[in-house]
Amino acid sequence: MNQLPQQARVVIIGGGVVGCSVAYHLTKLGWQDVVLLERKQLTSGTTWHAAGLIAQLRATANMTKLAKYSQELYGALEAETGVATGFKRCGSITVALTEERREEIFRQAAMARAFGVEVEEISPDEVKARYDHLNIEDVTAGVWLPRDGQGDPANIALALAKGARQRGAIIQERVKVSGIQREGRRVTGVDWHSDDGQQQGHIACDMVVNCAGMWGHEVGRMAGTNVPLHACEHFYIVTEAIAGLTQMPVLRVPDECAYFKEDAGKILLGAFEPNAKPWAMTGIPESFEFDQLPEDFDHFEPILEAAVNRMPMLVEAGIHTFFNGPESFTPDDAYHLGLAPEMDNVWVAAGFNSIGIQSAGGAGMALAQWMEAGEKPFDLGDVDISRMQPFQGNRHYLFERSKETLGLLYADHFPYRQKASARGVRRTPFHHQLKEQGAVFGELAGWERANWFAAPGQDKDYKYSWKRQNWFENSAEEHRAVRENVGMYDMSSFGKIRVEGPDAEAFLNYIGGGDYSVPVGKIVYTQFLNHTGGIEADVTVTRLSETAYLVVTPAATRLADQTWMMRHRGAFNVVITDVTAGEGVLAVMGPNARALLRKVSPNDFSNAVNPFGTAQEIEIGMGLARIHRVTYVGELGWEVYVSSDMAGHVFETLWQAGQDLDLKLCGMHMMDSCRIEKGFRHYGHDITCEDHVVDAGLGFAVKLDKGCDFIGRAAVAERKESGPHNRLLQFRLTDPEPLLFHNEPILRDGECVGYLSSGNYGHTLGAAIGLGYVPCKGEAAADVLASTYEIDVCGTRVRAEVSLKPLYDPKSERVKA
Template identity: 75%
Template sequence: MGQLPSKARAVIIGGGVIGCSVAYHLTKLGWSDVVLLERKQLTSGTTWHAAGLIAQLRATQNMTRLAKYSQELYGALEGETGVATGFKRVGSITAALTPARREEILRQAAMARAFGVEVEEITPEEVCAKYPHVETEGMAGAVYLPKDGQGDPANIALALAKGARARGAVVAERVKATGVARAGRRITAVDWVGEDGSTGQIEAEHVINCAGMWGREMGRMLGSNVPLQACEHFYIVTEAVPGLRELPVLRIPDEYAYYKEDAGKILLGAFEPVAKPWALDGIPENFEFDQLPEDFDHFEPILEMAVKRLPLLAEAGIHTFFNGPESFTPDDAYHLGQAPEMDNVWVAAGFNSIGIQSAGGAGMALAQWMEDGQRPFDLGDVDIARMQPFQGNKTYLAERSTETLGLLYADHFPYRQKATARGIRRSPLHAHLLEHGAVMGEFAGWERANWFADPGQPREYRYAWGRQNWFDNQAAEHAAIRAGVGLYDMSSFGKIRVEGPEAEAFMNHVCSAQMAVPVGKIVYTQFLNPRGGIEADVTVTRLSETAYLVVTPAATRLADETWLRRHTGDRMVVITDVTAGEAVLALMGPKAREVLQAVSPNDFSNETHPFGMAREIEIGMGLARAHRVSYVGELGWELYVSAEMAGHVFEALMEAGAAFGVKLCGLHAMDSCRIEKGFRHFGHDITCEDHVLEAGLGFAVKTDKPDFIGRDAVLRKKEEGLKLRMLQFRLTDPEPLLYHAEPILREGAIVGYLTSGNYGHHLGGAIGLGYVPCAGESPADLLASTYEIDVAGRRIKAEASLKPMYDPSGARTKS
C-alpha cells in the first residue's frame, strides 16, 4: 500500500463494482482527488460471484435509461482500459407459464416500446429456435430483447477502477474505514487502518457509502440510515456441455429460475419465494471471496423444475454449487443519493442482485448529482430519502428480506402488497377501521385501509391483471364520494410544522405560491428546484402569524422535511415532524356539510367556512381543526384531530353520518376519484424533472413574488413555450384497465407513456395521465389528434383532455 493522502474531495468506502463506478465517473467529471478504500480486495464482497446479467428494461424510464447507459459503458471500457469486460449482447428471453404472467410480460413489452427498448413477442416455437435445449411445455408466451447482454462482473469492476486510477484516483486495497470525525451534519474526516497495522485519517469534503452488504453498518458509522440485509443467493454451474453454442439469457420466473450460458457451461440461478437472510449478527471480519455452506435441500425444488425445463442439466453434471450473499432492500430498489440525515454523505448500495447492470448508470447519476448539487433527473425510485427511519431496524430487515428476494421473480401484479414485516405503523383509527371491514395495505410502513369488504366477503387481495376482487367495492366507495358522503383515513400523510419569526419569509422562499396569507388559509403549492422541476407537492396551512403546517404524501415526508432543512440557511425557523400527533379523517361528498352540521355546532356554510380555509371546530364532545380542501374533487373537509380524540370523533361521525348514508372508503377509491379530477400524483405524474408549467400547475405559481427557488426557470419556460403538456385520457372501451407506463400513441406513433392510471368509475372507463410533446402547437392542435393507449399490445382508442374530465370548472368542491 502506498502513502494515502491526508485530504480528498471524495472518499469512497467499498471496492465492489458500484464503488469503482462512482470513482470512475467522479474522475471523469474532473474530480482528481478521489480516494477509494477497500477493506480487503476489490470485488471480494458480492461483485466477484455475481451472475453478470445485463438487461436494459427496468420498471421506469429513468431506471431503463441507466441500465442502457451501463451496457454502452461496458461495451466501451475494454477499449479505454485494456481490461476485457466480457460484455456481449446475447439477448434475453423471458417465458411465461401462466396467463397472468403472459399478461405481465406483454405489458412489460409495451412499456419497453415506450422507453425505446427493442423487444419482440415470440412464440414457444421461436423460443425453441433461439434456445434449442429448452422444453417449451406449458409456455403461454415469451418476449425477446435482442440487445440484452452479459459480462464478467469482476473485470468490469477492475476496468472501472483502472479508468479511475488513470485519471488520478487513489484506489487503496486492504485499508478499512474504521471511524469518522463529525461536525453537525457533516463528516469532516475518515479514519482508516491498513492490514499492515498502519493508520491514518483523510479529511473529506464528501463521503460515499458503497459498502454493499456492509452498507447498513457503514451507514450507522456515517450518521445515516441505510436499510439493507444480506441474503443467501444460490446458483449452480454445470460441467462443460459439448457443442454448446452461445445462447441468450433465459428467464422462467414462474419456476424462479434463470439460465446463462458461460464458456460452454450453463449457470442456473434462483430467486426462491422464501429467502434466507444471512449474517443477522454481523458479517465475519475475515469475509473475503467467501462462499456460504451449501443448502441443497433449499435449492432442490428449483433444480427439479429446472431439469425438466432444461433436460441437458441431468446429463451435464454439476461442477459448482454456489451459495453467496447479496444485499436486499425493503422494497427491492437500490439505495442512491444524498443521505437525508447528513449534508455530505452519499449512498450507492443495496443492489438486489442487479448490481452489475445497474452500477454503470448508478455511478454516473450519483457523480453528476454530486457535481451539480441536484439530481440530474428523477431518481425517486431509488433515492435513499424514500426510506423511513424505522426501516433500518434489524428485526424488520430480517423478516422483510425473506420476501424481497423472491419478489424479483414473483408475479408483479398491480396493487400487490408485501406480506412480511407488517403492522408497524398504525393510525390511531386502525382498530376502528378493522372493525368495519377494512382491508389493509402497507405504504411506507403504514397500515392503510385500501378498501372495505362487505359482510361475509373475504378480507384479502386476490391478485390479477384484470378486475381484482375489490373492484366493485372500490366502485361503491367511489359512488358514495361522488353522490353521497364518504369517510376515509388520511392519518398516514406527513405533517411538518414550520415555526418561527421568519417562517413566512422562509416558506415564501421554498414554495412557489404566495405564503403571505391570512391565518387559516390553505395553499396548494410545490417546492421547485432551480430547473423548475417539482421536488414536492404539498398543501400548506397558515396556523398562526409564525407557524405553518406542511402536509405531504406519506412516502415523501422525510424527503420533504430534508428539503426544508437544507434550505433554511440562517433563517430563524424550527422544523418539526408532527405526523404522529394528529389523525386525519376526510369527509367528502355532496352530503359532507350535512353530516358535519349534525355533529358540530359550528357553521359550515360557504360564507363562514369557504373553500381553502381551516379553522378550529367542536365535533362530538371533542375538538378538531377542519380544513376545507379536497383531493377527490368534491365538497369536503379534512378533519385534523389530536390522536387521543381520534376514536371518539370517528365514532361521532359514523353515528351522525348513518342518517346520510355515510360510507367508509379506502385509499383505492381516493385514487380513482383524484385521477378522474386530473389531480397529479407526486412521484408518478410529477417529479423533480417535470417542469411545473408543463405539468399544468402554473396556476399554483406566483412569479410576482421575488426570490423563490425555481422562479427564473418558470419565467424562462414562459418565454420559451412548453415542450410537453400533461393530458388526461379515457379509454373508450370500458373493459381494459390502466396502471402506469402504458404507451401513448398519437396518430399511430408512440409519443409518450402514462404516468399513472386507475379506473374512472363515474366516467365509465379507465383513466390515465401522461405527457405529450407539444412544441410549437396550440392546445387545439393537441386535442384535434387521434390517441390510442397500448395495453399489453392492444391499441385502445382514448379521448384526451387538457381540462379535468370530471367537473372541469371545480364547482363541486366549492358548492
Template identity: 75%
Template sequence: MTKSIPQNARVVIIGGGIAGCSVAYHLAKLGWQDIVLLERKQLTCGTTWHAAGLIAQLRASKNMTRLAKYSQELYGELEAETEIATGFRRNGSITVALTEERRSEILRSAAMARAFGVEVEEISTSELLDRYPYVNAQDVTAAVYLPKDGQGDPGNIALALAKGARQRGAQVFEGVKVTGIAKKNGAVSGVSWQRDSSDEQGHIAADYVVNCAGMWAHQLGKVAGVNVPLHACEHFYMVTDNIAGLPQLPTLRVPDECAYYKEDAGKILLGAFEPTAKPWGMQGILDDFCFDQLPEDIEHFEPILEQAVNRFPELAVTGIHTFFNGPESFTPDDAYHLGEAPELKNFFVCAGFNSIGIQSAGGAGMALAHWMEHGYPPFDVSDVDIRRMQPFMGNKTFLYQRSKETLGLLYADHFPFRQKATARGVRRSPLHEHLKQAGAAFGEVAGWERANWFAEQGQDPTYDYSWKRQNWFENSKREHLAIRNNVGLYDMSSFGKIRVEGPDAEDLLNHMCGGNMSVPVGKIVYTQFLNERGGIEADLTVTRLSETAYLLVTPAATVIRELSWLNKHKAGANVVITDITAGEATLMVMGPNSRELLSKVSNHDWSNENHSFGTMQEIELGMGLARAYRVSYVGELGWELYVSTDMAAHAYETLVEAGADIDLKLCGLHAMDSLRIEKGFRHFGHDITEEDHVVEAGLGFAVSTKKPSFIGRDAVLRRKEEGLSSRMLQFKLKDSEPLLHHNEPVLRDGEIVGYLTSGNYGHTLGGAIGLGYVPCKGETIKDMLASSYQIDVEGTLCDAKVSFQPMYDPKGLRMRGLKEAGKRRTEDNTSHGITDTLKEKSPSSGQLRGL
C-alpha cells in the same frame, strides 16, 4: 513498498465493489481530483466477484431503464479504453410466461419497453425454440425477446472501472478499513482508517464521503449516524459441466419457476430467486470475510432444480460442476439506495443493489457523480433516492423479516396493487382497530397500515391479485360512487405533517414555495417546492396557523424528503421545523352530503359564506376539538378533519354514529385514487417529479411569479416565455373493459410519443383513465386535439379520448359547493388542474397532494 495514504482528499469512496469503482470512475471522468477509494480487503471481494453478470436494459420505470441502458453502453466501451477484458457481449434475453397472468405481465412489460425505447419482440413458441432449442416450451403461454440485453464478467468490469479511474488520477487502496466517520457542523469531514492486519492507522480529511460498502453499508451507515436499510441474504446458483455442442444462447428467464439460465463458455448457470429467502449475517459480517462462500444447501435449492430439469431437459444428463451460495444485500423495497443521506451533508450512498448490481452500477455511478458535481441527479431518480427510506426501516428485526420476501419478489408476479406480506404492522393509525373491525383490507406505504378497501359482510378482506379486475374492484366502485353521490369517510392519518414555526417562517416558506405564503391566518395554499430548473421537489399544502406558524401537509412516503429539503435551504432562518405526523389523525369527510353529516356532529357553520374553499377553522367535534380544512383530493365538497390522536377514536365514532341514517360509507385509498384521477389531480412521484416542469405539469396556476424571489422563479418565467415542450393530458379509453395502471405507451396518430404516468378506473366516467405527458413544441391546443390517440394495453391498441381539462366537473363547481355554471366566488381561490398553463391562475386547485 506500501503506498502512503493521503491526509486530505476531495472525496473518499468506501468500498471496492463495482459500485465504488463506478463512482470513482465517473467522478474522475468529470475531472475531480484527489479521489481516494478505500477497500477493506481486495477489490470485488464482497459480492461483485460472484455475481452472475446479467446486464439487462429494461427496468420498472423510464429513468431506471435509462440508467441500465447507460451501464450496458459503458461496459461495451470499457475494454477498448482500459485494455481489460470485460467479457461483455450482447447475447439477448428471453422471458417466458407459463400462466395467463404472467402472460399479461410480460406483454405489458414489452409495451413499456417500446415506450422507453428498448428494442423488444413478442415471439411465438416456434420462434422461441429457434432461438433457444434446449427449452421445454409445452406450457409456455407467451415469450418476449430483448435482442440487446447482454452479459459480462463482473469482476473484470469492476477492475476496468477502477483502472479507468486510476488513469485519470484517482488513488485506490486495498487492505484499508474505515473505522470512523468524522463530522463538523452537520456535514461529513473525513474518515478514520486502519491497515488490514496492521497497527497503522490514520485520518483523511474529506469534503465528501461515499458509502459503497455493499453488505457492510448498513453497519457503516450507523457509524456515520445515517440510515442505510439493507440486509444480506443467501443467494444460490449452480453451474453445469460442459454440455457438448452448446452454442451461445440468450439469457433465459422463467420467473414462474423462480429461475434464470445463463450460457457461459459451454456450461449453463442456473440461478434462483426462491419465494422465501434465507437472511444471512444477522449478528454482523465478520471482518475477514473475503472471496468467501456460504455452506451449500441443496435442500433449499432442490425445488428450483426439480422444475429446471423439466424446463431444460439437458440438465437431467449433465453433471453439476459448481454449486454456489454467496451473500447479496437486499433493501426493504427491492430498489437500491442512491443519493445524499438526509441526516448528514455531503455523505452519499450507493449500495443495496438487490442482485442487479452489475447492470445497475454503471448508471448509478454516473448519476451519483452528476449529483455530487451539480447538486442534483441528471434526471428523476426518486425510485432509488435514499430519502424514501423511513427511520424505522433500519431496524434489524424489520430488515430480517422483510428480506425473506424481497429476494423472491424479483421474480414474483408484479401485480398492480401488490402488497408486501412480511414485516407489516409497524406504523398504525389510531383508528386502525376500528377500521379492521369494519372490514378494512390494509395496504402499506412507508410502514403505515392504511385501509385500501372495505370488505362487505362475509367477504374476506384480502387481495386476490390479477392483471384484470381484482376481487375488490366492485367494493372500490361502491366506495367511489358513495363519495360522488352521497358521503364517504376515509382515514388519512398517514399524511406527513410538518410544523414550521418562528419569526422567519413566512420569509423562509415564501423562498421555498412557488405559492404566496403571505396570507391570512387560516388560509390553505396549495403549492410546490421547486428546484432551480422548475422541477417539482414536493407537492403539498401549507396552512397558516398563526402569524409565526405554518402546517405543511405532504404524502406519507415523502416526509423525510421534505424535511431534508427544508433543512437544506433554511440557512440561518430563525425557525423550528418539527415532524408532528404521529401527533394528529386525519379524517376525510367527502361528498355532496358531507355538509349534512358534519352539521350533525358540530355546531360549526359549514356554509360557503362562513367556511369557504381553501380555508381552515377550529371547530368542536362531538365532545372534542378539531381543525377543519376545506380542501379536496377527490373533486367533491368535503373537509379534512385534523384531530389529536387522543381524540381520534371519539371523532371517528361520532361521525360513524351520526352517518348511520344517511348511509355514510367507509372508503379506502383505492377509491380515493380513482376519484382523483377522474379530476385530473396529480400524484407526486408518478405524474409530477423533480424532473417535471411545474408549468408543463399543468400546475402553473399554483405559482405566484409576482413574488420577487423564490427557488425556481426564473425557470418558471423562462418556460412561460419560451413555450411548452410537453403538456400533461388526461386520457379515457373508449372501450370500458381494459384497465390502465401506469407506463402504458401513448400513441399519437400511430406513433409512440410518451407513456402514462398514472392510471386507474373512472367509475363515474365509465372507463379507464390515465394521465401522461405528450410533446407539443410549437403546437397549439387545437393542433393537439386534432390528432387521434391510442393507448397500448398488453400489445393491443385501444382508442382513447383526450382532454386538457378534467373530464369530471371541469369547472370544479362541485368541490367548491357551487351549482350554477359560471358562478365563482373570489374567496374560493381555485381553478381546475388541467388547463392552459400559459395563463396565470389563482393559486389552488384543491388538495392535489399524492397518496
C-alpha cells in the same frame, strides 16, 4: 501499501463494482483528490460471484435509461482500459408459463418500446427457435430483447477501477474505515487502519460515498445515516461442460424462480426463491473475503427439479459447482442512491438487490452528476435514499422483510401487490376501528392504510390479477358513495410538517412557488421547485398563526420533503418539525359532507364562514378538531385533524352520526380512482423533479408577482413566456373493458410519443383513465388536442379521448358547492 493522503475531496468506501463506477465517473467529470478504500480486495464482497446478467429493461423510464447506459459503457470499457470485461450482447428471453405472466411480460414489452428499448413479443414456437434446449410444453409466450447481454462481473469492476486510476484516483485495497468523524450535519473525515493493523490514519474530506454493499448498513450508522439493507443467501449451480453447447441467450423463467446463463460451454442456473434465507443477522464476519456460504441443497432442490424438467439436457449434466453467496436486499427491492437525508455531505450507492452489475454503470454516472451539480440530473425517486423511513433501519424489521424481497424479483408483479412480511409497524389512530369495519390494509412507508373495505362474509385478502381484482366492485361502491352521497377515509399517514418561527412566512415564500403571505386559516396548494422549475414537492401549506404553518405532504415523501426544507433553511429563523403522529386525519367527502359535519358540530360550515381553501378550529362531539376544506377526490369535503388522544372519540362520533346518511367507509383505492377522474396529479408519477411545473399544468399555483425571489422563479418565468414543452393530458379509453396502471405507451396519430405516468379506473366516467405527457414545444393547445390518440394496452391499441381540463367537473363547481 501506498501512502494515503491526509486530505481528499471525496472518500468512497467500498471497492465493488458500484464503488469503482462512482470513482470512474467522478474522475471522468474531472474530479481530483478521489480516494477509494476497500477493506479487503476489490470485488471481494459480492461483485466477484455475481451472475453478470446485463438487462436493459427496468420498471421506469429513468431506471431503464440507467440500465441501457450500463451496457453501452461496458461495451466500450475494454477499448478504453485494456481490461477484458467479457461483455457480449447475446440477447435475453423471458418466458411465461401462465396467462397472467403472459400479460405481465407483454405489458413490459409495450413499456420497453415506449422507453426506446428494442423488444419483440414471441410465441412459444419462436421461443423454441431461439432456445432449442427448452421444454416449451406449458410456455404461453416469451419476450425477446436482442441487446441484453452478460459480462464478467469482477473484470467489469476492475476495468472501471483502472479507468479511475488512469485519471488520478487513488484506489487502496486492504484498508478498512474504522470511524467517520462528524460535526453537525457534515462529515469532516474518515479514520482508517490497514488490514494487518500495522498502519492507521485519518483523511479529512469534503464528502463521503457509502458504496459498502452488504456492509452499507453498518457504514451508514458510522456516518450517522440510515441505509436499510440486509444480506441474503443467493444460490446458483454451474454444470460440468456440456458437449456441443454454444452461446445462448440469457433465459429467465420467473414462474419457476430460475434464470439460465451459458458460460464457456456450461450452464449457470440461479434462483430467486419465494422464501429467502437472510444471513449474518449478528454481523458479517470480520474475515469475510471471497467467501462462500454453506451449501443448502434441500433449499435449492425444488428449483433444480423444475429446471431439469424445463431444460432436459440438465438430466445428463453433472454439477461442477454448487454456489451460495450473500447479496444485499432493501425493503422495497430498489437500490439506494443519493444524498443521505440525515447528513449534508454523505452520499449512498448501495443495496443493489442482485442487479448490481447491470445497474452499476448508470448508477455511478447518475450519482457523479448529482454530486457535481448539487441537484439530481433527472428523476431518481425510485431509488432516492430519502424514500426510506427511519424505522426501516431496524435490524429485526430488515431480517423479516428480506425473507420476501429476494423472491419478489421473480414473483408476479401484479398491480397493487402488497408486501406480506414485516407488516403492522405503523398504525394510525383509527386502525382498530377500520379493521372492525372490514378494512383490507396495504402498506406505504410502513403505514398500514385501509385500501378497501370487504363486504360481510367476503375474504379480507387481495386476489391478484392483471384483470379486475376481487376488490374492484368494493372500490367502485366506495367511489360512488363519495361522488353521490358521503364517504369517510383515513388520511392520517400523510406527512405533517410544522414550520414555525419569526421567519416562517419569508422562508416559505423563498422555498415554495406559492404566496404564503396569507391570513391565518388560509390553505395554499403549492409546489417546492428546483432551479430548473422541476417539482421537488407537491403539498398544501396551512397558516396556523402569524408564526406557524403546517405543510401536508404525501406519506411516501414526508422525509424527503422535510429534508429539502432543512437543506434550504439557510439563515432563516425557523424550526421544522415532523408532527405526523400527533394528529389523526379523517377525510369526510361527498355532496352530503356538510350535512354530516353539521350533525356533530355547532360550528358554521357555510361558504361564507368556511370557503374552499380555508381551515378553522371546531368543536366535534365532546372534543376539538381543526378542519381543512380541501379535497383530493374532487368533491365537497373536509379533512378533520384531531389530536391522537381524541381520535377514537371523533371517529365514533362521525361514524354514529353518519348512519342516518348511509355514510360509507372508503379506502385509498377509491381516493386514487376519484383523483384521476378529476385530473389531480400524483407526486412521483405525474409530477417529479424533472417535470416542469408549467408543463404539468400547475403554473397557476406559482405566484411570480409575490414580491420576492424564490427557488425556480426564473425558470418558471421563462417557461410561461415560451409556452410548455410538454403537456400533461388526461386520457379516457373509449372501450370500457381494458385497465390502465401506468407506463402504457401513448400513440399520437399512430406514433409513440410517450407513456402514461399514472392510470386507474374512472367509475363515474365509465372507463380507464390515464395521465401522461405529450411533447408539444411550439404547438398550440388546440393542435395537440386535435390529434388522434391511442393507448397501447398489452400490445393492443385502444382509442382514447383526450383533454387538458379535468374530464370530471372541469369548473370545480362540486368542490366549491
